[in-house]
Amino acid sequence: xxxxxxxxxHRKKHFDFFRNMDQPHFNxxxxxxxxxxxxxxxxxxxxxxPYLVYVLSKVANDIxxxxxxxxxxxxxxxxxxxxxxxxxxxxxDVFSFCTVQYDPEMSVFVDxxxxxxERMKVDPDFEDEPGRDDYLFMSAIPWVSFTxxxxxxxxxxxxxxxRISWGKYFKxxxxxxxxxxxxAHHAVVDGSDMGHxxxxxxxxxxxxxxxxxxxx
Numbered sequence: 001x002x003x004x005x006x007x008x009x010h011r012k013k014h015f016d017f018f019r020n021m022d023q024p025h026f027n028x029x030x031x032x033x034x035x036x037x038x039x040x041x042x043x044x045x046x047x048x049x050p051y052l053v054y055v056l057s058k059v060a061n062d063i064x065x066x067x068x069x070x071x072x073x074x075x076x077x078x079x080x081x082x083x084x085x086x087x088x089x090x091x092x093d094v095f096s097f098c099t100v101q102y103d104p105e106m107s108v109f110v111d112x113x114x115x116x117x118e119r120m121k122v123d124p125d126f127e128d129e130p131g132r133d134d135y136l137f138m139s140a141i142p143w144v145s146f147t148x149x150x151x152x153x154x155x156x157x158x159x160x161x162x163r164i165s166w167g168k169y170f171k172x173x174x175x176x177x178x179x180x181x182x183x184a185h186h187a188v189v190d191g192s193d194m195g196h197x198x199x200x201x202x203x204x205x206x207x208x209x210x211x212x213x214x215x216x
Contacts, residue, residue: 004075018187027183035176036208050113057083059200068188069133070160078134085138096120149181160185
């Protein structure tokens with residue numbers, strides 16, 4: 001983990017401007033194409049959620065500012081950030097958080113995720129490790145093709161963990177689309193960063209050929 005120093009005066013002003021706002025987060029919702037991803041998952045009978053969580057986590061880990069976290073007056077960059085996503089449980093009608101250590105190798109991550117999901121079904125957890133902020137908070141809302149979303153959260157001390165949510169996918173002519181919502185702290189994540197996140201996510205999900213090693 002390293003400490004970020006803003007050598008550019010304008011970037012430092014940007015950080016201070018948004019950091020001092022009462023509501024410093026912004027949330028972007030858009031439909032992304034998942035045609036290739038969904039087709040491959042169905043063809044190979046793969047579990048949808050672990051593979052999608054991998055993709056969304058990979059994109060966040062590949063964009064450095066999504067690994068930045070505010071700590072008091074400082075900003076730190078984690079080497080990697082770990083998805084903590086919601087899964088249903090057998091012991092209650094509410095979800096459990098399922099935190100899985102990120103790995104850039106898809107098969108390694110998915111194996112870890114499947115093992116953790118099974119454990120959380122019978123031994124649900126609703127707590128984060130105190131003092132830890134190397135998370136990506138993720139949630140599925142598979143019943144609704146939503147067009148907007150807001151999250152419950154604390155503002156003091158500063159919470160700079162991104163929130164990533166996805167909804168019910170749907171057909172749009174010959175494409176399959178899925179609503180995706182990404183919320184981030186504006187002091188560390190700018191609009192261009194958010195745009196790159198959506199572009200990179202759709203690039204992996206629309207065809208899925210590179211993701212599954214199917215390049216010709």
